[in-house]
Amino acid sequence: MKEAQSKNVIVTVADVARLAGVSKATAARVLGGYGTVSDKVRLEVKAAAKALDYRPNELARSMTTGRSGTIGVVVGDIENPFFGSAVRGISDMARSAGFNVVLANSGEDVDVERAAIKTLVAKRVDGLIVSPARAGETEHLKEIGRSGRSLVLLDRAIPALGVDTVTADDRQAAEAVTRLLLARGHRRIAYVTACDTPDHLYREASDIHTASVRERIEGFIHAGRDAGISDMERWVRLGATTPDSIRSLAADLFGNVDMPSAIIASDSLIALELFKLARDSGIAMPDALSLLTFHDATWTAVTTPPVTVVRQPVYELGEAAARMLIERLKGVDAPPRHLVLPTELIERGSIAPPSR
Incomplete structure (x- = not known):
């Protein structure tokens, strides 16, 4: 098989098809993960894609399938270790299910949160996980549902929204x-x-x-x-x-x-x-x-x-939020769920009876 093309050259599905000796439609089915092809053809197409260092055009794929394979995440303060650990849980679960994560930081400012959500929706994310800055301002969160996307709330419940939520007790x-x-x-x-x-x-x-x-x-x-x-x-x-x-x-x-x-x-x-x-x-x-x-x-x-x-089960909160969102993206149709994870008190040396 030929060597990979120059990194400055954009490799297309047609290039992969030509190298594998199959039709463009067949190559597209293998690279897109849909339809039926023989194991032999699948191996040949994947080998050709690897040899050419083929990278899928995510925008074109999203326009074809309606899915981008990405999840949008908006948290309050990424410098806070709490959110760092939660995002790790989200990312690990998303990656295992074949999704990428696009992260935005609101700084606990609802205007910044609103703008971040607008940007993520414009980038065609499949769904969003949000840790809302203000429980009383929800119109921009309702817009997510109106755009046809699923929403999961992380760490902060807003029952009136009627969406999946993961919190600690x-x-x-x-x-x-x-x-x-x-x-x-x-x-x-x-x-x-x-x-x-x-x-x-x-x-x-x-x-x-x-x-x-x-x-x-x-x-x-x-x-x-x-x-x-x-x-x-x-x-x-x-x-x-x-x-x-x-x-x-x-x-x-x-x-x-x-x-x-x-x-x-x-x-x-x-x-x-x-x-x-x-x-x-x-x-x-x-x-x-x-x-x-x-x-x-x-x-x-x-x-x-x-x-x-x-x-707090911080990593698990993120993991569970991503799992619930991915379930919705895969077609789970059920009433809104609220998962509450238990916390644990770890008593150390910083507390004692008062001296006065």
């Missing part, structure tokens, strides 16, 4: 860790999150637009009220979006006469900054401050003390 996990701290004697427990309001104050659950965080705060407050603490809302601190904002929050928390004896961080990026700030302020952990965070980031196990975490 956030509310139950938050209740469990709050009760753990309460059982150790803590009564001044802060919950710190990147979610925010215009005046940076939390008043009620509807203030929080990220569904997973809203459920955690609801679980946190419910557990406190069950223990007879009526002012849990005042311990919810919002706007921990950057190191500077977390530093400002920490200065307020640590500088207060009734500083919290325990803090629950909504993610590991917040927890890491709080850990460093407590250390730099000379606050002994866990004697003067207990710390607990959602997401079992690698660093949490190697600090002194190691940090207690809610281990």
